[in-house]
Amino acid sequence: MQGDVGELYSTSMQNGITYNWNYSGTGVINGSGNSITLDFDVNDLGGDLTVNATNSCGTSAPSAITIAVNPLTTAVQTNENAGSAKVYPNPFNESAFAEFTLAKSEIFSVKIIDAQGRLIKSYGNVSFAAGKNIFPLDVDVESGIYFIQFVGAENEFKLSAVKIK
Secondary structure: OOOOOOEEEEOOOOOOOEEEEEEOOOOEEEOOOOEEEEEOOOOOOEEEEEEEEEEOOEEOOOEEEEEEOOOOOOEEEOOHHHOOEEEEOOOEOOOEEEEEEEOOOEEEEEEEEEOOOOEEEEEEEEEEOOEEEEEEEOOOOOOEEEEEEEEEOOOEEEEEEEEOO
């Protein structure tokens, strides 16, 4: 998925061989040797990941796989009573708002989590009314991908937001 980090790719390890990895998409390769991880850019749609092997006899032709990167989702809901949900503006550079509609009032725990799964901010027991709600995402964060999780007794949904400078 766009923005995913640490996706592992590897090839068999052979003594005396060095490996050269390339990715034609907009991700970042981390590591070297026969195993690397790939961090996909938030706008990456995919590309070819290639690896060449070099030893004292020369360099091999590249082995390639084509990677399709799924787009970010804006909302994942586990109960349809939560209605539509979105973050705007998205991407954002200063402030953003979560907007959603509820069929009836409910109390939610709200958490903001970064792409590595770290808790950035937690709001406990926030009461929301039936109908349209707008919740300000009041956090000072670095550029990156963030998930806003709303968990209530009857509804649960997660939104994604991208912070850019």
